Amino acid sequence: MLADFDPVLASARRGSPEAFQALYADLVRPVAAYLRGKGVPDVEDLTSEVFLAVFTGLERFSGGQAEFRSWVFTIAHRRVVDHWRRASRTPGTAEYDADDDTRTAPSAEDEALVDLGSARVHELLAGLTPDQRDVLLLRVVADLTVEQAAEVVGKPAGAVKALQRRGLAALRRLVEAEGVPL
Amino acid sequence: MRPFDDDARVRACADDAVLSGAGDTEPALHALIAELRATADAPAPAPTTALATLLRTGRPPVPAAVPTASRFPLRVRARRVVARAAALGVAGKLALGTGVAFASVGAVATVEAVPDSLQNPASAVVVELVDALTLGTVELTPHGSRPAGALLGGPVAPGGVVPTVPDALAARHGSPADGRAGSGVGSAAGERVRSADPSTAAPGQRVTPPSDRGNGVPPLTVPGNGLPGGSLPAEGLPSAVVPGNGLPAGSVPGKGLPAGAVPSNGLPSGTVPGNGTPAWALPGNGAAPVTVPPVPVAGPPAHAPGSDVAVPGVGAGAGAPPAVGADPGTPGAGAGAGPGGGSSPSDAAPGRGRGPAAP
Numbered sequence: 001m002l003a004d005f006d007p008v009l010a011s012a013r014r015g016s017p018e019a020f021q022a023l024y025a026d027l028v029r030p031v032a033a034y035l036r037g038k039g040v041p042d043v044e045d046l047t048s049e050v051f052l053a054v055f056t057g058l059e060r061f062s063g064g065q066a067e068f069r070s071w072v073f074t075i076a077h078r079r080v081v082d083h084w085r086r087a088s089r090t091p092g093t094a095e096y097d098a099d100d101d102t103r104t105a106p107s108a109e110d111e112a113l114v115d116l117g118s119a120r121v122h123e124l125l126a127g128l129t130p131d132q133r134d135v136l137l138l139r140v141v142a143d144l145t146v147e148q149a150a151e152v153v154g155k156p157a158g159a160v161k162a163l164q165r166r167g168l169a170a171l172r173r174l175v176e177a178e179g180v181p182l
Numbered sequence: 183m184r185p186f187d188d189d190a191r192v193r194a195c196a197d198d199a200v201l202s203g204a205g206d207t208e209p210a211l212h213a214l215i216a217e218l219r220a221t222a223d224a225p226a227p228a229p230t231t232a233l234a235t236l237l238r239t240g241r242p243p244v245p246a247a248v249p250t251a252s253r254f255p256l257r258v259r260a261r262r263v264v265a266r267a268a269a270l271g272v273a274g275k276l277a278l279g280t281g282v283a284f285a286s287v288g289a290v291a292t293v294e295a296v297p298d299s300l301q302n303p304a305s306a307v308v309v310e311l312v313d314a315l316t317l318g319t320v321e322l323t324p325h326g327s328r329p330a331g332a333l334l335g336g337p338v339a340p341g342g343v344v345p346t347v348p349d350a351l352a353a354r355h356g357s358p359a360d361g362r363a364g365s366g367v368g369s370a371a372g373e374r375v376r377s378a379d380p381s382t383a384a385p386g387q388r389v390t391p392p393s394d395r396g397n398g399v400p401p402l403t404v405p406g407n408g409l410p411g412g413s414l415p416a417e418g419l420p421s422a423v424v425p426g427n428g429l430p431a432g433s434v435p436g437k438g439l440p441a442g443a444v445p446s447n448g449l450p451s452g453t454v455p456g457n458g459t460p461a462w463a464l465p466g467n468g469a470a471p472v473t474v475p476p477v478p479v480a481g482p483p484a485h486a487p488g489s490d491v492a493v494p495g496v497g498a499g500a501g502a503p504p505a506v507g508a509d510p511g512t513p514g515a516g517a518g519a520g521p522g523g524g525s526s527p528s529d530a531a532p533g534r535g536r537g538p539a540a541p
Contacts, residue, residue, distance in 0.1 A: 013243065014243045015243050016240055017236075017240035019240075020236060020237050020240060024229075024233075024237060028226040029223060029224060029225075030222040032224070033221040036221065036224075037221065044227035044229075044230070047226075047227050047229075048227075048232070048233040052230075052236065118224070120217070121214060121218045121221065125218070137218075139201055140215055140218045141218060141219065141222045142222075143222075161197075164197055164201075168201075168211065171211060172211050175214055
């Protein structure tokens with residue numbers, strides 16, 4: 001969160017590159033984490049798309065820092081939706097190239113050393129419904145309130161609370177079932 | 183408060199505690215949530231080139247809301263106008279064309295159906311004419327600008343170079359009886375200027391056998407390139423050849439219509455010769471209607487015999503006849519019926535747009 005958001009926003013509206021950089025630095029990692037949690041394959045491109053839309057659409061935004069955060073994640077959410085729609089219409093294909101295949105069989109030591117944190121989290125999130133995953137990512141990664149998350153996903157706050165509760169319950173069951181310490 | 187309201191609130195509090203990491207009742211779930219939150223601290227991905235440039239150089243200050251129309255070039259807007267006009271029904275197209283180009287709108291002319299073979303090739307001309315009608319700023323492109331005065335003054339070389347209307351008017355008024363065929367103002371859409379001599383009509387020319395003249399029979403089309411015959415520039419339709427899609431007969435491409443010269447019948451100024459010669463009218467010397475061979479025109483107006491042009495539907499209010507001596511390719515270039523009596527006003531397209539009978 002920026003301490004002096006309002007002046008920065010005003011400066012960004014005037015086209016100041018420093019203001020752009022401040023806003024970008026404040027939100028790029030949560031946005032990328034949100035996109036990564038949504039399973040988007042090309043996080044870099046999509047993250048840049050989001051911020052290009054943000055910086056070119058500043059004239060359409062009005063509000064404070066909390067509203068700005070909601071607005072940015074709304075753009076990110078819609079970009080993800082658009083991405084999956086495009087992907088469903090034109091599934092990408094690629095020839096297999098062994099040189100490009102970096103998969104390797106981990107050794108026992110690798111398994112012990114591998115940071116299961118983020119990878120494991122994403123695997124567990126994959127066990128949720130898309131709406132549940134959306135809400136938890138917005139509540140945890142984006143640090144939005146229930147009302148802000150409701151604006152992003154376009155659902156009532158009560159529905160968002162219900163999705164949050166069911167998502168946490170599902171995670172609880174998955175964690176207990178796997179019994180894997182994190 | 184009902185029991186389940188309290189339960190829901192308790193559950194919400196518990197959820198908030200898990201999400202915030204408070205409490206230690208569920209350590210596994212708390213740890214998972216903490217790991218999820220930590221993903222937001224991962225290194226940021228590299229920006230794309232476009233974003234990197236924007237971050238480095240910024241952008242101009244955000245301007246006020248820009249009207250949508252100004253974002254697009256003139257021709258794009260004109261094409262949209264054409265597209266919208268094309269979506270209209272026949273009556274709607276005529277009303278649109280005449281409403282735009284004419285000060286007063288009369289009854290809507292009956293529009294002859296334009297063969298499909300003419301519609302597409304004529305679309306470029308339609309764009310041009312709509313530009314002239316709606317914007318009044320279009321020179322004839324891609325056929326190139328037309329020399330002024332070529333429309334109604336002298337003989338029109340094949341190809342039908344169409345001058346700007348003001349020049350056409352000047353030429354018209356300067357030589358009201360110079361024997362040039364009108365452009366079909368007063369004719370309904372698709373009306374053709376009758377060839378002076380059908381037997382000499384070149385391919386691509388439209389001719390009306392003498393026996394058919396005056397009885398409203400549409401001219402025959404000599405097979406050619408599918409375009410209105412006789413007055414086509416080598417590179418395409420003459421500026422004045424407008425398919426019968428509802429554009430007014432007086433829609434002369436070029437510099438638009440001159441102001442203040444709208445005849446009482448609603449036709450735009452510059453499209454009706456002062457003497458009211460119909461487009462199909464004979465030259466002032468009583469000779470047969472001018473026919474222009476299909477050769478591009480680059481010089482001053484000089485109507486060659488044998489030209490036969492399609493004139494657009496004049497639409498509502500297009501009652502004024504075309505200018506005498508109007509370029510055969512000029513829609514509604516005349517200002518009234520001219521002298522000469524080779525064609526009768528009945529040669530005009532049925533309905534509106536018919537000028538006064540030739541003397």
